[in-house]
Amino acid sequence: MPIFTSFYLVCKAEDPKPLKLELGSDIYYILRGKAAKAELVEEREFLDEDLIELERRLSLLKLSYNDLIHGSYYIKARRFLIPHEGEGVLELMLVKWGVPRPLGEVYVLRWLGEEYELMIKVPLSNSRRLRRLPVFLKDRLGLRSFELRESWHSLKGESFKFK
């Protein structure tokens, strides 16, 4: 069964510009009109060959791996089991970043093979849009139902260490 790789990272840098960043993802796969949460099967060290995959996420923030190595960072590659990827994989990427006041954002990416589409970006401070997110995704993807309950703690930033 295919494996989908995503990342969890925390970074703090001062040069050339102060940066605080925490990023992590929940993964869903779409099967027969429903989105199901993918199972995390492995968390391993970041390898050089993960570079481009990581930077595809970071580039949404106009960041790169180079920004991470400028400071101290912790990074893990997280591997999810995707029983069926024909209809796409959804990545709910939660980001908290910025100095002096960290900004929280949710990015929803729809992956089809190696290509992704950024479906929506929602600030965590916008609770109305955040509540409507499952409905928005359900409509956009033409799904019968879509629950984000399991990711709700993540979406509210509660599972993140960096405040």
Added chain:
Amino acid sequence: MSSAQASVRVDYLSLMEAKEEDFRKVASKVRNKLIPKQGVDYKVSIALRPELKEGERLITFTHSACPYCRSLLTAALFERDGKVWIRKICPEHGEIEEIYWGDYELYTKFRRWQEDGRGVDNPHLPLAAPCPFNCGICPRHKSHPALVNIVLTNRCDLSCWYCFFYSEKAGYVYEPTLEHLKFMVRALREMSPISVKAVQLTGGEPTLRDDLIEIIEMIKEFGITHVQVNTHAIKLAYEPELAVKLRKAGTNVLYVSFDGVTPYTNPKNHWEVPYALENCKRAGLGVVLVPTIIKGFNDHELGDIVRFALKHSEIVRGVNFQPVSLTGRIPKLEREKYRITIPEAIAALEEQTGGEISKEDWYPVPSIAPLSRLVEGLTGRPQFTLTNHFACGAATYVFKDGDKIVPITRFVKVDGLLEYLREKAHELEGGGNKYLVLLKILAKLNSFVEWRKAPSSLRRRRSLLRLLYKILIKHDYSSLGEFHYRTLFLGMMHFQDLYNHDVARVQRCNIFYVTPDGRLVPFCSFNVLPELYRDRVQKAFGVPLKDWERRTGVKIADYKYRRNLRKLVEGDVYRRYYEGIVNVNSIPFEDHINASKRFGIPLSG
């Protein structure tokens, strides 16, 4: 490393009559073949981190390419003996260490002003390779293009000994047609959210193109507001009507190479620059002087260059010093002999102006970004913002007050003003009322100026304040232009080479080249990795020399410049322009001859 892509060739002669749309199709066909490929063009070896030695203090890590094999490596930036150094270890070529920035204290002062941009919304390439092998513009790039170079030709009427770029050396002529240029300019105008508004026409020598005026008019029609022409200005010394035509077509400024005030330091165009400036003055065409600084060669003339610029400040708008970029394989001892970094150039200028322009007068380019953010907050529209890396450039403004040079920092509390603007920009971004914020700024502005210290021309009717008001309220090009007419801009811009290469700087670069396949490549990738970018794309869209000569009926050798030294030296304009700066009468004529010949410019007459 061999390069499979180097053989990509477009039959350019068959495209001489092609339309813009045809070039779009050709570009999309060849682009993928021209993009650097891992394993062929570069390798990635980022796992190894250089260790620090005794007496060294780590600043940060970054990525940097190996000067010998282009492998991407992890490099350490560290402080030693009050200077900043970069060290990397290539598995194949060993340890490579280079000075990065000549003053650690200034490094930390400049770093305080770093601002990052939001890049572009419509990158031309998908993210498929590590930086800097994905240039084009890629999604991770942090700055929007502020100035884009368009190479009009690789032909040149000089054959400078250090240049490997001109057509005879390259073996082909690269000269995009007008329709092809339209395709490239359209790509610039389509950039979002900030469409490109400033271009530099460069070469080779762009004035060799017969259709230069037509090209400038076409670019202006596309809505480009700032056009500068990068030239040695030799043609302008002889053709006063060229300056008039360039101005009328919409050229805003000429960017003129000017390495010193004597024949010894500036054998390229020492004799012609006064005549060119005179013709530009008559045409009302502003000039920026661009000295390349080489340690031990011309770094003792920086003060004189500024004095020369101030003497002709009615037409010289600025001086943009460029510490030398050492390309090619250069042994360490030779690099140490010639290398000068921005802080060292600033220190030399301080010494040569008797402290009139000191280290404290300089600010990094992104320090001005809060002003753009403020205007963005006031207008609600994305604004042109300079967010390049702080180590890439420094700037200040100076005024002439009688015989004295007065930097803007001597009567404007720049630190306080910029901090205040940053604070107000932040207030607007946090939802503050824009009218209230603007009122607060206008009320406070005067407190940042110490009028008794200002040059007398500015004290009168407080014209500086009116200028600042106009920039803040109108925030348009003419306000900024007016500001530049009243002051002399001094800049330092350090382009990288593979010895001091820093990917963090590449990712923030805001000076680009547009390539014939419609990509936008940062300056320090285009010229620092020429085999992957500049030479590769220009060769692909070039015409072999012999074919070009056959088609045009022009022999390359026929238009090479021959200098009539006697006539130039004896001219009144020549003497008048250097008067008070250098005693040209004390230079033996033999020295003029030798300087020109050694540089590679033959003599006539």
